[in-house]
Amino acid sequence: MVEHRNERQRLAGAIGVDLTVCSLRAELPVIHQRLTHRHNSEPEASQWHLDRSAQPDGIPSRAAVDDFSIDATTRSALDAAVSVIRAANWQ
Template sequence: MAEAVGARLVQAGVPHAVIDLDWLRHCRPSPADDPFHLELELRNLSAVARNYVDAGVQRLVLAGVLESRADRARYAEAIGAKLTVCRLKADLTVIRKRLVSRHQHDSDLGWHVNRAAELEKLFASAWVEDFVVAADQPVAEVAQDVISWWLAAERLPTG
């Protein structure tokens, strides 16, 4: 989805970078007290964001999972800018279908399916997002909805 948002930004002539946060923390083993390598991800994000801004990027599109408002504040600090968070929401049957197609040959498919259900419960109570976009529609429509909500959020007065 993030790449589709990036494609829309290309069409609009907006200097941007799309960052898959999973790759900023992808190394093994993970510390026992940080199983998702959040600390490494944030350090890497800070450096990468700074490099992109130095290169003229005006927008960062981050693809990842935010589990708490405290984490949201840490990500904003890492990028050194206001963070607008979009939650992509789809029915768990749709998510399961996508996971099966993406991880059909992986031994950890079950983990991904269980994690999706766990995250759905967490997101329902965490209220980390600024807006929610239905992700069980075609990717191009999801990207357009994300851009539309993002622009609307930027026009709102802050604090």
């Protein structure tokens, strides 16, 4: 996760291209459900991700590092990916 504008600039410089940064957002209960499912066989990892899940909210918008954001609350992974491709004009 890129949390500060200087991190974005440093990453772009390291790879030698401009970056397009998208923030995927979802409602916290949905995030918790997805994390619990994803890490159901890893209780320690699950708890770490659940604890961390609320912390990043607002960081990209406060730091102005993203070019756009996509609400992924009700979108499938495929639909979210298509939305990112369209928003970034990569088609």
